[in-house]
Amino acid sequence: MSLERFVKNKPATPPPSADTASGVVLLIGAQSVRCGGAGTAAFVLQRLGFQVWHVPTALVPWSEAFGSCPEVAVQYADFKALIDSLIAAPWLSEVRGVLSAQLANAAQGAEVARLVRAVKEKRTEAKFVCASGARVGRQSSDLAFFEMLTQTLVPLADCMFLNSAELAQLSGFSTDMEQDAVAAARCLGSALTVITSAPALRRNCTANILVEPGQATIVEHAQVANAPEGAGGVLAALFYARLLEGMDPVSAVKKATASVFELVARSVKMQGDELLIPQNQAVLLQPMALINARRIMEAPARA
Structure with a gap:
């Protein structure tokens, strides 16, 4: 049965694509099964009308507020292959911006930087907000991670998001x-x-x-x-x-x-x-x- 009779006013023009209106935000961060993580940020962005594409960096069962827990980081070869695929994707130009949250290690930072550059090449006005001030499992100091931030991600960032300790x-x-x-x-x-x-x-x-x-x-x-x-x-x-x-x-x-x-x-x-x-x-x-x-x-x- 046709549904056209239930539509009172048919649109004169086709609906806008994801590239118009709010657009796409590429979210990079760890996924937490319970409480926090990239899933929370994705919900917030979607509630405000943005399409969200998520690049996972790690998986944890819960946030650090509930105590120590195992961390399953995306292996470097897999993470690099994921970034390679996104850079080569024909729809990368739909991305209006990149929001980078928690990373698992310093090596992931270099791949994030590569992806950000590719997004900006496709869309020069795209903004990169870096909220990766601490890595997943931040209880231990990681000098290599801090060095990666200052030398690789900070120079690319249009906005840095850090707490006072970071x-x-x-x-x-x-x-x-x-x-x-x-x-x-x-x-x-x-x-x-x-x-x-x-x-x-x-x-x-x-x-x-x-x-x-x-x-x-x-x-x-x-x-x-x-x-x-x-x-x-x-x-x-x-x-x-x-x-x-x-x-x-x-x-x-x-x-x-x-x-x-x-x-x-x-x-x-x-x-x-x-x-x-x-x-x-x-x-x-x-x-x-x-x-x-x-x-x-x-x-x-x-x-």
Whole structure:
């Protein structure tokens, strides 16, 4: 039976492809069976209207917040073959941007860089947001991983996404004060840097800091006791989505921060030991939480 009689107004033009409207985000990161991981970031991006292609780097049963667990990394030969296939794919030009989250090792970083270059060759306006400040299984220090970040991924990144501890490790400078954190971010050389879990001026508060050419903005909100892990990944996905929608960086970080703060607060109130995103997905689109934002008066540049 034909379904045409159920369609009142047939479209005059064919529906838009995935390349129009919101477009495709290429997400690179570890998959967690429970709580967090690339699956969470994918849900956030899809909820805001983006098509998501996921390149897995590792598989873990749960996030590190629930204790140590085995890590199944994608073997280098398999990862390289996957990247080779994507670079050769005829639809690579549909990708509007790349969001890189947790990697399993330094060798994967070189392959990610190769993929990012290929995406930018196909689409020069494509943006690369690197949130790979820590590798999967980050309990142990990995100097080779940090060296890969500073030499390979940071120079390619249009935006770096790091918490204050990761920034201190990468830059070699203190991030205990907001001016110090800004100065450390400028040492990396990325056009945009978002610093999460940054020091706040007000008591019992935490902050995110946006560092961009010529200015730095701090967005503060109250700390939430017993907050579940995974907020950083949600924040990165939301911030990137808002940038791709055309929002300016300050507005993007303010709206993303408000969404994440409200999501965390609601999850704790509902007694969740992980972020309850499906139950509170409305806050991803239109947060109601009030946050404080101000410009940072920067200290003189380091020699």
